[in-house]
Amino acid sequence: MEELITSLFSSLTLQEVELIISIVNIIIVTASLILFVVFMVYFERKIMGYMHARIGPNRVGPKGIFQSLADTIKLLFKEIIIPKKADKFMFLLAPLLLLIPAIAAWAVVPMNPEFLIADINAGLLYLLALTSFGVYGVILAGWASNSKYAFLGAMRAAAQMVAYEIAMGFALVGVLMAGGSLKLGEIVAAQSGGVENWFFIPLFPLFIVYFISGVAETNRHPFDVAEGEAEIVAGFHVEYSGAAFAIFFLAEYINMALISILTAIFFLGGWESIFSNFSVLEKTFFNFLIEPSIFWLLIKTLFFLFVFIWLRATFPRYRYDQLMTLGWKVLIPITIVWIGVECLMFVMQIGPWNSV
């Protein structure tokens, strides 16, 4: 790509070329994310329907595949109603505060060893910072709406996200120790060489804790007390309509995808192949199966996205105190204990990271 741009515009300096490349990359990632959300909404409704012994959307287009497109168009053309007593500036700022960190976090997520928007040293810290930034959007949305239900939802969301952030951070400490780097690319590189080197085996409790906290972070079922349709109608975004509501939706699904892809990167070896040890396949037609590629990453990500939907279709919502108990009294102790176990594994020279 660099050669292509330099050959086309020979007058550009190296920095300008890099700028153009990152802008193109940003556009690719953002556009594919938005497209992803459109299809994700459809697949979620369809899979949920099938799990509920229904058919799901099937009216718009063949098998209903244009359903979410129709929904998007409807949402975009709807009027944005701003409540009379709401703080207008804050009210409109809140959805953006939720969306921007959700998209910005993708800057450090590597799709394969080459494709990466920003190769910064503290990628993991950047991710932790940006994923916790989303809570401001939620709180602000609840506060600016000037509605008691929105405010209740925001309060719940704030407490929940803070609680699960800690468990999430601790789980990532384990990954950091095992991977030996804050760069996501290097964490994946540390897991190369077969399924037995993937971190989900030695760090299994952390893997589970990370995913559960991820579900709680994105305010998805069964941790969606912030929305709680039954008791506080839609929680923090109850007063939003039209495009502003669409942005909340977009942010939620982008966050879901982010958690899924990060789980795949941290614990399931990112773009590493499942069959990378099957040297029998080498030099045959199935050579592509053992090579690391973006498709493996996408398959793993889609699996976790499916688990997100699966969770939603399976479990009832947690009661608020149970949610807090799970976060503070179960997940955080588990992570702390397992970090201790990991230290012991390091000292006693067991675990996949010692062979490298």
Add this chain to the structure above:
Amino acid sequence: MPNVCYANRPLELCMNIKHLIKTLSMIDLIKGFNVTLKALFRTKVTVQYPEVKTPLSPRFRGKLALMRYDNGEERCIACKLCSAVCPAQAITIESEERNDGTRRTTKYEIDAFKCIYCGFCEQACPVDSIVETNIFEYHMTENHERIQTKEMLLATGDQYKEEISKNRAKDSKYT
């Protein structure tokens, strides 16, 4: 987990290990996952109604109709057995002697809102005049349209004559 301090109660701690293993292994959650996964692959029984319809029995009791003989003469002889048997009292009949000396109805009205589609009128009818068709998709937009007059009932009978006789033929073995 109950909120108790187990430090000075070793026995309860041992009892609780069972509970601990059960919750930490998430066995119940996995069972739940299994249920929904099975449901995902189960064949769906939803019928896409306007395009696909469920099969109807020949005995299906739908919209009411009045029948005629093959020569065009209406069957109803105004015996009022149907209105007598009607549990919802939906049928109103008035009769008079016609010029040829036969007794015929001057008014035969069924209130569609009162009718419960029980089919007693059809059973009671000695001349097979009032019948129930298998039409269940019909509507009215004004309140007064709920009264189905004799003309309307006869028109329904004329329109669906063949269908009705076909259904009666199918069911004839069993009646």
